[in-house]
C-alpha cells in the first residue's frame with residue numbers, strides 16, 4: 001500500500017484572502033526579516049486583522065535554519081499558544097514553521113529529536129499553514145524539515161508525515177518580486193524535483209502525474225519568469241509547478257541530482273537549486289547509459305514536455321539537452337567550474353563529496369545506484385562540464 005499526502009490548497013490571484021476564512025483566534029507567523037521588510041507579511045496580517053485573529057511574528061529564521069533558531073521559535077510559540085502556525089517564506093521559513101509546531105506539542109523535546117519515530121498530535125493545539133514566497137522547494141506540499149546543526153556542522157533531515165501543512169496558500173503576489181537569480185536557482189530546483197520525482201523508483205502513477213505537469217510548466221515558463229519578473233502568468237504557473245513538483249518528489253523522493261547537488265552545496269556553499277540543477281543532466285546521462293526503465297521515463301517526459309519523438313533513448317537525450325539549454329538560458333552554471341570553484345580545492349574535497357552523496361537516501365531511489373568509484377567520476381565529469389559517457 002502507498003499513501004499520497006497533500007495540503008488543502010487555496011490558489012490563484014488573491015488567494016491570500018483565504019486567510020479571512022480560517023477558524024481561529026491566534027496565529028503565530030514564522031518568517032524572516034527580509035520577507036517582513038518586503039511587505040509580504042503585512043499582506044498576511046492585514047487579512048488576519050480583518051477577521052480579528054491576533055498574531056505574533058517570529059522573524060528570526062535564517063537560510064538553512066539552525067536548531068538554535070527553531071528552539072527560540074519553540075519558546076516563543078509556547079508563550080503565545082496559537083491555534084495556527086503559519087510559515088511565510090521560502091523553504092527555510094516553512095520548514096522552521098513545521099519544526100516549531102512540533103515543539104508547541106512537545107516543548108520537552110530538543111529540535112534534533114523531531115523525528116519520524118515520534119507521534120506529536122500537534123493538531124490538538126494548532127493547525128499548520130504554509131505560504132510560499134519562492135517557487136522552488138515545494139515545502140508547502142511536503143512533510144520534511146531540513147535544519148542545520150551549527151555546532152556539529154551537519155544538516156538534519158527531520159519531520160514526520162504529520163508535518164504536511166493543513167493549508168497551503170499559493171498567491172502569485174507573494175513571488176512577483178523575486179529577483180532573477182533566485183527565480184533561476186529555485187526554478188531549477190523545481191525542475192529537478194519534477195524529473196527526479198517522476199523517475200524515482202519509489203514513484204507511482206499517482207506521484208508521476210504532478211511531476212509530469214510540473215516539468216512541462218517549468219520548460220514553458222521558467223525562462224519567461226526569469227526574463228520578466230512582472231509576467232503574472234509565468235509567475236503563477238511556476239508557483240503551481242513548484243507545489244506540484246513538491247507533491248511528486250515529496251511522496252516519491254528525489255534522486256541522484258539531489259544527493260550529489262546536496263553534497264556540493266554543503267561543502268562549497270552554493271545555493272540548493274543551483275547545485276541540484278547543475279547535477280541533474282549529468283546524473284540523467286548516468287542513468288540513461290544503463291537503465292532502459294529510466295530512459296523510458298525520461299522519454300515520456302520529453303514527449304510530453306518538449307515535443308520529442310522517436311526511440312526512447314533519443315527522446316531521453318533530447319530531454320537532457322533541453323535541461324541544459326534551459327539552464328544556459330537563465331544564466332545557470334553548466335559545470336562545477338562555472339560555479340567559480342577552484343579545481344585544487346574541489347579535487348581535495350572529492351572523497352568528502354562522495355561520502356556525503358553515499359549517505360543520502362536519494363542515492364538509492366534510482367535504477368542504477370552508484371558506488372564510490374562512479375560517484376567520484378560523476379563529480380570529476382561535472383567539474384569539467386563533460387557529458388557522462390559511462
Ligand SMILES: [Fe+2]
Nearest residue numbers: 137189193276
Ligand atoms: Fe530540492
